[in-house]
Amino acid sequence: MMMPLTRRRLLATLLCLCALPSPARSQNASATPAPASVEGFNCSANGTYPCQAYALYRAGFAGVPLDLAAVGDLFGVSRFMLAHANNLSTSAAPAAGQPLLVPLQCGCPSGSPNAYAPTQYQISSGDTFWIVSVTKLQNLTQYQAVERVNPTVVPTKLEVADMVTFPIFCQCPTAAQNATALVTYVMQQGDTYASIAAAFAVDAQSLVSLNGPERGTQLFSEGGRSGKSASGSGGVGGERFLVSDISEWLDKYRVFKVEELERGTDGFDDAHLIQGSVYKANIGGEVFAVKKMKWDACEELKILQKVNHSNLVKLEGFCINTATGDCFLVYEYVENGSLDLCLLDRARAPRLDWRTRLHIALDLAHGLQYIHEHTWPRVVHKDVKSSNVLLDARMRAKIANFGLAKTGHNAVTTHIVGTQGYIAPEYLVDGLVTTKMDVFAYGVVLLELVSGREAAGDGGELLLADAEERVFRGREDRLEARAAAWMDPVLADQNCPPGSVATVMGVARACLQRDPAKRPSMVDVAYTLSRADEYFADYSGESVSVDGSGEIAAR
Structure with missing residues (x-):
């Protein structure tokens, strides 16, 4: 609402x-x-x-x-x-x-x-x-x-x-x-x-x-x-x-007591551990996700104060333990966990039918569009990946973990951090931080949604390299067939319009251009995918066009 x-x-x-x-x-x-x-x-x-x-x-x-x-x-x-x-x-x-x-x-x-x-x-x-x-x-x-x-x-x-x-x-x-x-x-x-x-x-x-x-x-x-x-x-x-000129306006966040968080997690017992340093907490009959971090990591709080969108995990409050220097960020609890676990769990993967995956792609696009286009200074997430995408009870997606996020645009850093398989080449080589590095990582997540596979295998093999070899190369009029052969086997028996899958792969290819200037903005990505979702209802086999150069023909 x-x-x-x-x-x-x-x-x-x-x-x-x-x-x-x-x-x-x-x-x-x-x-x-x-x-x-x-x-x-x-x-x-x-x-x-x-x-x-x-x-x-x-x-x-x-x-x-x-x-x-x-x-x-x-x-x-x-x-x-x-x-x-x-x-x-x-x-x-x-x-x-x-x-x-x-x-x-x-x-x-x-x-x-x-x-x-x-x-x-x-x-x-x-x-x-x-x-x-x-x-x-x-x-x-x-x-x-x-x-x-x-x-x-x-x-x-x-x-x-x-x-x-x-x-x-x-x-x-x-x-x-x-x-x-x-x-x-x-x-x-x-x-x-x-x-x-x-x-x-x-x-x-x-x-x-x-x-x-x-x-x-x-x-x-x-x-x-x-x-x-x-x-x-x-x-x-x-x-x-x-x-x-409307400046940002922020709700006052709830300030939790350390005792509340400790009771809600049974003293941060491993039984409450969700992933990393995030715990599930029951506080006053409400369920929250509590992220435990050191004070110097509270730069994340400054970023979160700038954003409010349905496709971003909502910050509910925070707590500072002055005795230990720990900082706790308290988020809404997102019921179905991370996207990567849902895709890799063969028992849960069937819940992710093609329409659901397309909606997840749209949700992520809108969340990234918001932080790229509607915050000032602009926010670059810097760690877009399937494990930082959470799914709620309706299987709608929310972007989480702004721990590496950076405000500003066209910055340069010598401290390269990230996850193998998602790192944009210009960031890896030159340390260039722009919104286009998020666009690149988003393209990798699209490949994961289509294939049901990890961005990087146990042996270091990259999903992107496989997609370039088996899907992106070849005649454009055969893209649908190549995409259908490459997609997640779980989708094979479902009502999955080949034109819709090919459209998503075309968007992924555009996002994964090595030259960041050739990548689309998230505005264009969101527009194209919303059109693809509309066409899904007709299942005519048609899709939003993506030309051979990888440029999204959205508007």
Whole structure:
């Protein structure tokens, strides 16, 4: 279930699209630009386009069903992407009025002065540009912008079933802003700088610094009803658009007592040992996983404070034993243990049917996408492997063990650590630490999911080398057959679309490119695999295309 946005830990910068009166003011091209008109946000000379962006949409208005697929169809995104963006299951039905983050691809199309995410809409009886913009799209765009991006469409002569592009207002951050994503938010009746600051745990001064002083009240409330207005210039109807810099917001973690942990583990008895230095603890009727470490290892705690995602193991609290210098991190308990043990245990492996394995791959992709794209500084896990992937009661995956994780990007180290079979060549040779080393290791985990084998055998033989020899080499039109012959025998008797398996192997091949610059981002990986999962339902044998060079043809 998605947490209310007033309690959600946001690590992105929030871009609020607000219908407020706009004072005339100069625009610094290097700052995040507020739009000079109702046609959207000005393209920034320093922005990086295209980029991942989001829009905040409230479910259950203007006849749009309370269904993720319906909301996704409205914006041209899959229900899987929508579900992952909001920590929901794909079958979840949102409540009326529930805020949903809609993932967008924001860009500055050639010849356009404004940034937007194009969404295709089929005209229904009674629709006008204004009605669709204000009601169904909840003021996330304006009819003037719709007219501009559809120059050949006559607004007064719309026909049922006409396809029209509606530009959803969005923006991409500049490098100087230290932001990873922007969220378009339409201000509601009663909203003020102070209320937004309180809701999203931001200093209200950041709103002022990016948008100028607050003046007047909003023109539009939810559903498009008129509200109060005040005098001002700029924009049709005095509208103004607000940009908010949302910094990270953290829940207060529970501080456990040493005595609680000792009682819950019977004095850290080996009978409670899960793996390594992690123990299963029963504390107050709740089950936790307790990681015992030395104080100098508590750098992990600093990383964990930055992240909150359904595909990352959740930190519940911590404990510091000042007498011994030990530090204990207390995590949620994940019932089905690590992925490597599930794959290698022939008695448990049948539970991992192909659809489950595909969902595990998606879960990992979304977790890595989050730490790579939606934290600042970016987090590189550095130890992605199947033993650090935990499976919950529903066999959904969570990334664990941030003990080697590093914040920052493009760092260089001389202290090379890692696990054989997963280490990216540029890290092994040059000590280069980037998000692309996680992408490489993720590709190895994909090979494990397909084959049911370890990344490195007892004799040191590498799974990657075997895949290169038996699957990746050869004619592209024979990839399905080679992948089917190579995959886990447990899957042989299951309903396992060969096109789906070949797609995953194609993604793995792209992730395992020796040149890190040629590897895809986790955004592209997640998109491709979500499409592959959608096609699975049809079992037509088709799959998302992966070209011969290993580049993911996702978007």
